[in-house]
Amino acid sequence: MTGQQPRPLVVVGAGIAGITAALEAAEAGREVVLVERDASVGGRVLRNHHYFPKLCPPSCGMEINTGRLERNPRVRVVTRARVTGCRESDGGYEVTIAHAPAWVNERCTACGACSSVCPAKVKDAFNLEMAEVPAVRLPHPNAWPKRFVLDRQACPEGCHACKDVCTYGAIDLDAEERTETVHAGAVVVATGWDPYPLERLPELGGGLSPDVIANVHMERMAAPAGPTGGKILRPSDQQPPKRVAFVQCAGSRDVNHLAYCSAVCCLASLKQAIYVKEQLPDALVTIYYIDRRTPGRNEEMLTRVAAMEGVRLVKGKVAKVEPRDGVLALRVEDVEGGRIVHAEADLVVLATGMVPSLGAGAGLFGLASDDDGFGVEKPGVAVAGVVHRPEDVAASVRDATGAAARACVAAGRRA
Numbered sequence: 001m002t003g004q005q006p007r008p009l010v011v012v013g014a015g016i017a018g019i020t021a022a023l024e025a026a027e028a029g030r031e032v033v034l035v036e037r038d039a040s041v042g043g044r045v046l047r048n049h050h051y052f053p054k055l056c057p058p059s060c061g062m063e064i065n066t067g068r069l070e071r072n073p074r075v076r077v078v079t080r081a082r083v084t085g086c087r088e089s090d091g092g093y094e095v096t097i098a099h100a101p102a103w104v105n106e107r108c109t110a111c112g113a114c115s116s117v118c119p120a121k122v123k124d125a126f127n128l129e130m131a132e133v134p135a136v137r138l139p140h141p142n143a144w145p146k147r148f149v150l151d152r153q154a155c156p157e158g159c160h161a162c163k164d165v166c167t168y169g170a171i172d173l174d175a176e177e178r179t180e181t182v183h184a185g186a187v188v189v190a191t192g193w194d195p196y197p198l199e200r201l202p203e204l205g206g207g208l209s210p211d212v213i214a215n216v217h218m219e220r221m222a223a224p225a226g227p228t229g230g231k232i233l234r235p236s237d238q239q240p241p242k243r244v245a246f247v248q249c250a251g252s253r254d255v256n257h258l259a260y261c262s263a264v265c266c267l268a269s270l271k272q273a274i275y276v277k278e279q280l281p282d283a284l285v286t287i288y289y290i291d292r293r294t295p296g297r298n299e300e301m302l303t304r305v306a307a308m309e310g311v312r313l314v315k316g317k318v319a320k321v322e323p324r325d326g327v328l329a330l331r332v333e334d335v336e337g338g339r340i341v342h343a344e345a346d347l348v349v350l351a352t353g354m355v356p357s358l359g360a361g362a363g364l365f366g367l368a369s370d371d372d373g374f375g376v377e378k379p380g381v382a383v384a385g386v387v388h389r390p391e392d393v394a395a396s397v398r399d400a401t402g403a404a405a406r407a408c409v410a411a412g413r414r415a
Helices: 016-027 043-047 058-071 115-116 161-163 215-222 267-277 296-304 393-415
Strands: 009-012 032-035 075-078 080-091 092-100 122-123 130-135 180-182 187-191 193-194 212-214 243-250 284-289 312-323 327-335 340-345 347-352 354-356 380-382
Touching: 009 016, 009 180, 009 393, 016 032, 016 043, 016 058, 016 187, 016 393, 032 080, 032 092, 043 215, 058 354, 075 187, 115 161, 122 187, 122 284, 187 393, 212 215, 212 296, 215 267, 243 267, 243 312, 243 327, 267 296, 267 347, 284 393, 296 312, 327 347, 380 393
Parallel strands: 009 032, 009 187, 032 075, 187 380, 212 347, 243 284, 243 347, 284 312
Antiparallel strands: 080 092, 092 180, 122 130, 193 354, 312 327, 327 340
16 A cells, blocks of 8 residues: 555544553554544543542543543544454454534534423433433533534424524434544554443342442542532432442452452442541541552552541451341451441442443454453454553553554554
8 A cells, every 4th residue: 555545543432441552552643533422522531520549530631631622633533433343354453433413513603592492301311320411412511522412312302492592503403323434553442441240239228229339339429519519418308418328349359240359349349438537527438348459659548547537347258238227237257356247238239340341342343352351462453441441540651552552553654
């Protein structure tokens, strides 16, 4: 292909790993098409209330990255789209991208007029379905691109109130799906992760009590833009809990669920214990753990939390959580005491693990996966972030930088 325009890279997934890979490749001189299935970029990172260990909001760092995306002409960001085909072709890859109907188009100014007249409500996906929002709305306060999204299937029959009120012509209720084909030099798969489902942990109260939540739900509950306006409350009665129990390795390091450690859950629970104590200083917090995995400088967070008044770290495996007389009853194997103990809590937070969001993508991109479902890359198709291995945000950024370099090298060899 000497003398021809270099083929772009296609990066699939615009969470922190995908954004990093796209920017690193573009800033090295490559054209990049960044494909994201949601209406805005940022992935699961933006659903966190705070990063650890600095405990700062992730929107700050993401704003820097979206600014870089806006300023870099080598990156084309495609949202509300998915890759439906990928095959080797002429030394590269022919990638088919399906674009969802653009019910709200680029004319949108995010003025909010459409949302104010919308009669339909839907579950709020950004807040993990813990609240309802209008069918047409901004996905979340930090959404980029800053464009409203419409859940068309929720519209009452014959309703076009949003279109009628929009003075910018930004709503097209007759929009249709379209496809395009990109001839890529290489691909980076950065499709992220999903939380292990609570419903698969009934022995720990998952799916049986509204007051048994996952760590991802706690992040949204503590966030000012979350379903409770940043207040940590029992879902059952919207009251502040007096006793909060964190259950580590909930479904992780367990042959019946996830055999591996997700690498971030210990630190996430320590961080969330700080959330609780800052809001509810009189609350009693107990963290039940198998091991305390806080490597390197993160040990400082463990020391900080362990020294807090009203916080206990108990080495023990929680075997059972069940609702009983308005509270949650826990059955715990106290490892150090060599006995079975019983405890009660008003709110239980399960530290559920991260499941790689590869799924059908393995076959789509011709990738193998390891015994735990994480992607194993091949020449020309790099894998980055948690779809590659369990890791925190900083490690995902480093991993994505390496994936971008490998993809650039592979594309150069194929050019």
